[in-house]
Structures are given as C-alpha cells and as structure tokens.
Amino acid sequence: MRIGILTGGGDCPGLNAVIRAAVRKGIDGYGNAFVGFRDGWRGVLESDYAELTIESTRGILHRGGTILGSSRTNPYKREDGAAKVRETLRGLNVEGLIAIGGEDTLGAASKLHEDGLPVLGVPKTIDNDLGATDQTFGFDTALQIATEAIDRLHTTAESHRRTLIVEVMGRHAGWIALHAGVAGGADVILVPEQPFDIDEVCRLLHRRVARGRVFSIVVVAEGAVPVDGKVGTTGEQLDEFGHVRLGGIGHWLEGEIERRTGFEARATVLGHVQRGGTPTAFDRVLATRFGLAAIDAANERRWGMMPALRGTRIEIVPLADAVAQLRTVPVDDYDAFSMLFG
Numbered sequence: 001m002r003i004g005i006l007t008g009g010g011d012c013p014g015l016n017a018v019i020r021a022a023v024r025k026g027i028d029g030y031g032n033a034f035v036g037f038r039d040g041w042r043g044v045l046e047s048d049y050a051e052l053t054i055e056s057t058r059g060i061l062h063r064g065g066t067i068l069g070s071s072r073t074n075p076y077k078r079e080d081g082a083a084k085v086r087e088t089l090r091g092l093n094v095e096g097l098i099a100i101g102g103e104d105t106l107g108a109a110s111k112l113h114e115d116g117l118p119v120l121g122v123p124k125t126i127d128n129d130l131g132a133t134d135q136t137f138g139f140d141t142a143l144q145i146a147t148e149a150i151d152r153l154h155t156t157a158e159s160h161r162r163t164l165i166v167e168v169m170g171r172h173a174g175w176i177a178l179h180a181g182v183a184g185g186a187d188v189i190l191v192p193e194q195p196f197d198i199d200e201v202c203r204l205l206h207r208r209v210a211r212g213r214v215f216s217i218v219v220v221a222e223g224a225v226p227v228d229g230k231v232g233t234t235g236e237q238l239d240e241f242g243h244v245r246l247g248g249i250g251h252w253l254e255g256e257i258e259r260r261t262g263f264e265a266r267a268t269v270l271g272h273v274q275r276g277g278t279p280t281a282f283d284r285v286l287a288t289r290f291g292l293a294a295i296d297a298a299n300e301r302r303w304g305m306m307p308a309l310r311g312t313r314i315e316i317v318p319l320a321d322a323v324a325q326l327r328t329v330p331v332d333d334y335d336a337f338s339m340l341f342g
Contacts, residue, residue: 002033003298004089004097005052007066008040008073008105012124012138013279014287016060016067018100021291023057030299035094040101041108042073045081047088061284064141064277075108082115089117096298100124102136106306107323113304120298121306121319122290126275129173129328132321133308137287142169142274143179149270150184150217157215163205163257163265167250169274170221173328176274178337181219188216188341190253192223193329201253202260204342209263218257220249289314 037043075081174191
C-alpha cells in the first residue's frame with residue numbers, strides 16, 4: 001500500500017516522531033511506501049510532495065517542528081478542493097492519507113472522509129483541546145516551557161516588587177494556563193472558559209500585598225476575556241478556518257492592573273516559543289505510539305478513524321468524535337485550583 005502523510009496547522013513538538021514511527025513500521029512491518037505532502041493540505045491540493053523512506057526520516061525523533069512543513073490551508077476554501085485531493089491521491093497511486101493535526105486539520109480530514117476519501121487522523125495540539133483523546137502530544141512540552149518561564153519570572157517579579165503577567169497560548173481552552181499556572185505557583189490564573197472580573201483580579205492582588213507579599217504572578221491564556229467581552233486580537237484578518245489572530249490580553253491586563261491598583265506591572269507574551277524546540281520524553285513516546293497505531297489502522301483500512309489516548313492505552317476512535325466538541329477545562333477543575341489564588 002502507498003500511503004500519504006501530511007502535517008497541518010501550527011507546528012508542534014512530536015510531529016516528527018509520528019512521521020518516523022509510521023514510516024518505519026509501515027515499511028518494515030507492512031511493506032508500505034510513503035509520500036509526504038508539503039505544508040499540510042496545500043501540498044495535497046497542489047501535488048507538492050516528497051518520497052518518505054527510513055533513510056529520510058532518520059534522526060528526526062528529537063527534533064521539533066515538522067520535516068514536511070505546515071500551513072493553515074483549508075481544502076474546502078478552494079474551488080473543488082475535495083475533487084483536487086481525490087485527483088492528487090489517484091495520480092500518485094496513494095491508497096490512503098494520514099493527516100496529523102488539530103481541530104482544523106482533522107475537521108477537514110473528517111469532511112473528506114464523509115466525501116468518500118480514505119483518510120485517517122492523528123491528534124496533535126499544544127492546547128490539548130481535541131475531543132475523544134485524554135491528551136494530545138505537544139501539550140506536555142508546551143506545559144514544561146511555560147512552567148519554566150514562570151519559574152524564571154518569579155525572581156524578577158520579587159526583585160523589582162512587580163506584578164508580572166504571563167500570556168500563554170490557548171484560544172478556546174485554558175489547559176496550558178491552568179496547569180502551568182498551578183505548577184508555577186501563579187497568584188491568578190485566567191482561562192477562556194471562565195470570563196474574569198478585572199475588579200476581582202485586582203482584589204486578589206491587593207490581598208496578596210496585605211499579606212506581606214511584594215510581588216505577584218498572573219497567568220492568562222490568550223483567549224481569556226473579561227466579563228464585558230473584550231477580546232485581545234492583533235488584527236481583523238481571518239485565516240482559512242475563520243480564526244482571527246489572538247494576542248494582546250496580557251498587555252491589556254498590564255495597563256488595567258497598573259491603573260486600578262497602582263502596582264507596577266509588566267507583561268510577557270511567550271508566544272511561539274511554547275510550541276518550538278525539542279519535545280519532552282512524554283511527547284516523544286505518545287507521538288510514537290500514535291504513529292504506530294495509525295499505520296496499523298491504515299493497513300486495516302479503518303478510514304475515518306484516529307488513535308486516541310484513553311487512560312494509559314491507545315484506542316482507535318472515530319475521527320468525527322475528535323472534532324465534534326472541543327475538550328475544555330471543566331468548571332470544577334478551575335474552581336478547585338482557584339482556592340490557591342491571591
């Protein structure tokens with residue numbers, strides 16, 4: 001069987017581990033051949049590809065990013081996109097396609113499967129917000145990077161008696177903000193699932209000062225919003241999946257906290273550093289397990305499915321389940337940790 005592989009959406013630590021595992025097991029275990037499409041769905045639409053072999057995928061396990069490149073191309077935003085995907089696969093004698101990606105990439109894959117194309121998914125996102133799987137690879141690495149940054153900011157905050165705001169990724173889900181904030185001992189954590197009251201934020205900071213602490217750390221997800229609904233964005237232009245570019249909530253908080261409390265505040269935006277660089281051991285292993293399970297599913301022709309982590313085991317679940325509903329932070333989880341704020 002000749003199989004195609006693509007990586008779509010934002011890059012993520014562990015993508016190369018999936019590619020490596022799928023190619024090695026596919027060639028040695030099943031006698032498969034592989035085509036790697038460049039830059040996600042763009043490569044499929046434009047028939048831009050390279051042959052993947054054991055030799056070409058050597059030494060990539062520990063590398064961040066993706067050797068195939070990525071983009072936010074949406075095949076359903078192109079004229080006759082599904083037909084072009086089918087034409088490319090047929091022209092290259094590709095019998096099935098493995099799409100590695102998050103909500104948008106897998107959403108497109110699920111639609112293509114509904115349109116009769118042989119597609120499998122592999123879940124990835126640092127936001128950890130995909131349904132049907134307990135965790136996605138990339139999240140653990142992003143969490144470690146964010147936690148280390150918070151640890152480093154503690155000493156500067158204390159030395160200068162400042163309130164430091166740390167803005168982390170998380171458009172709709174606050175998993176990175178919540179877990180990194182708890183692990184880093186943040187004094188306030190703000191997530192997209194819970195619109196926040198800026199007066200309550202300032203009250204917690206005042207209470208901390210009243211208890212003799214001269215500095216504070218506030219961790220905020222990029223998608224967090226105040227109760228009045230203002231959202232931090234860096235422009236009005238939408239990508240092909242309809243998303244506006246987020247950013248700015250950290251600096252908004254900086255100004256509001258200084259104005260309302262008189263405390264000196266500074267914002268740090270971690271941005272793309274969270275999803276770059278070497279994946280953690282956990283993410284390398286999880287990504288490898290997903291790659292191995294995906295190639296088994298492909299050779300069993302279980303199209304429209306994807307590997308998922310359920311507890312400690314890898315299970316094969318319907319791809320549609322991954323994109324039916326986002327996996328967000330439960331209210332109970334946030335409320336339990338909120339007792340530590342201030």
